[in-house]
Amino acid sequence: MESVWLTAGLWMGLALVASLVSIRLGISVALxxxxxxxxxxxxxxxxxxxxxxxxxxxxxxxxxxxxxAEIDPAAFRRHLRASLAIGFVSFLFPFLAAGGFAxxxxxxxxxxxxxxxxxxxxxxxxxxxxxxxxxxLNETDLGKLILAACxxxxxxxxxxLGVLFANFNLWMLAFVAAAVxxxxxxxxxxxxxxxxxxxxVSDPGTKLFLLVLFLLGWLAxxxxxxxxxxxxxxxLATAGVFLRERALLHRMRSVGFALLTPFxxxxxxxxxxxxxxxxxxxxxxxxxxxxxxAKSVGVWPLARAFGMSVREGNYTTLLMSTGLTFGxxxxxxxxxxxxxxxxxxxxxxxxxIGSAVVPTLVAQTWFRPEVAQAPPAGAGEALTHPRVLGxxxxxxxxxxxAGPVPHPPKxxx
Numbered sequence: 351m352e353s354v355w356l357t358a359g360l361w362m363g364l365a366l367v368a369s370l371v372s373i374r375l376g377i378s379v380a381l382x383x384x385x386x387x388x389x390x391x392x393x394x395x396x397x398x399x400x401x402x403x404x405x406x407x408x409x410x411x412x413x414x415x416x417x418x419a420e421i422d423p424a425a426f427r428r429h430l431r432a433s434l435a436i437g438f439v440s441f442l443f444p445f446l447a448a449g450g451f452a453x454x455x456x457x458x459x460x461x462x463x464x465x466x467x468x469x470x471x472x473x474x475x476x477x478x479x480x481x482x483x484x485x486x487l488n489e490t491d492l493g494k495l496i497l498a499a500c501x502x503x504x505x506x507x508x509x510x511l512g513v514l515f516a517n518f519n520l521w522m523l524a525f526v527a528a529a530v531x532x533x534x535x536x537x538x539x540x541x542x543x544x545x546x547x548x549x550x551v552s553d554p555g556t557k558l559f560l561l562v563l564f565l566l567g568w569l570a571x572x573x574x575x576x577x578x579x580x581x582x583x584x585x586l587a588t589a590g591v592f593l594r595e596r597a598l599l600h601r602m603r604s605v606g607f608a609l610l611t612p613f614x615x616x617x618x619x620x621x622x623x624x625x626x627x628x629x630x631x632x633x634x635x636x637x638x639x640x641x642x643x644a645k646s647v648g649v650w651p652l653a654r655a656f657g658m659s660v661r662e663g664n665y666t667t668l669l670m671s672t673g674l675t676f677g678x679x680x681x682x683x684x685x686x687x688x689x690x691x692x693x694x695x696x697x698x699x700x701x702x703i704g705s706a707v708v709p710t711l712v713a714q715t716w717f718r719p720e721v722a723q724a725p726p727a728g729a730g731e732a733l734t735h736p737r738v739l740g741x742x743x744x745x746x747x748x749x750x751x752a753g754p755v756p757h758p759p760k761x762x763x
Contacts, residue, residue: 618678
């Protein structure tokens with residue numbers, strides 16, 4: 351038992367160090383936690399245990415759920431065309447580019463090339479949501495559009511993974527039926543629970559959501575799927591509830607970011623073996639560049655077409671180029687089912703983690719927009735900046751770990 355507490359203390363100590371470093375450097379704590387995980391796995395002998403896997407998995411589920419819950423239904427409808435278009439090309443272009451490159455250039459077999467395309471087609475809900483919360487952009491129209499586009503991108507990955515590789519059996523039917531039932535019931539049951547018991551110290555509302563997420567996760571894994579997949583849909587279905595119950599959202603976010611998500615991001619860093627990275631460095635750089643270029647070719651012109659400034663378009667494109675949760679899920683699915691080899695898995699996971707770090711770091715350092723108030727409902731598809739409308743430019747105090755809001759670099763609008 352002592353070793354359990356010592357291990358927990360070591361992991362939480364690393365999480366504390368990551369928080370302090372992120373505050374000092376002004377970059378996302380999620381990125382620092384990944385770096386800490388790489389250091390811990392390669393230099394400190396940090397290892398996973400079943401209970402760490404559970405905490406990390408719960409962190410991934412909760413992050414994905416909260417990201418869906420942060421999508422304002424009114425903002426999603428207002429920017430429906432933009433989020434659908436940006437999200438769809440954000441999935442399609444890298445899926446075709448990475449899959450085709452792996453098949454025709456690297457000569458992977460077709461199934462392995464499909465896994466490569468899926469792993470690199472994703473956008474990291476976990477990283478993007480963490481960045482949105484830290485910078486305060488989750489409260490803006492731009493941030494809500496980016497989160498909605500992330501949803502569309504990862505929905506494309508999930509659907510493609512299901513069509514190409516799903517094991518259709520009775521458990522899969524039970525999982526789909528339970529997910530549909532939960533999506534229909536939760537928007538009705540959750541408001542009733544919150545109205546009746548929402549202010550109790552025992553917090554039945556949080557327990558209700560965790561119960562549904564855990565049960566759906568069990569059905570998903572039993573059906574040979576992933577526990578994180580239904581969490582996003584449940585969050586999106588109940589987003590209207592969280593618009594009214596902001597205190598519940600803040601409580602769940604506090605639990606996630608303080609305890610659960612550090613285990614998830616540090617564990618993600620453990621997958622990176624520096625010797626294996628060095629051996630496949632050329633291939634990793636090519637695939638990472640291919641993913642970013644494919645995302646940029648698809649996303650940036652659409653971002654500009656839907657009224658974003660150059661700075662906002664660059665920022666959106668870079669965040670849509672990130673990957674982590676669904677990318678590692680796709681790669682791990684391929685490994686466990688014998689579709690890809692361990693060396694191919696190492697390459698793909700390293701590229702996925704690299705895509706979580708590099709585009710986010712560039713976006714946060716040089717292209718992060720100032721936090722501005724969202725335009726009123728009905729403002730149309732274009733993302734108009736307040737100063738364009740002649741209104742004073744609001745400035746907000748960044749949340750912990752976000753660092754100071756930088757001034758736009760010269761030459762960038």
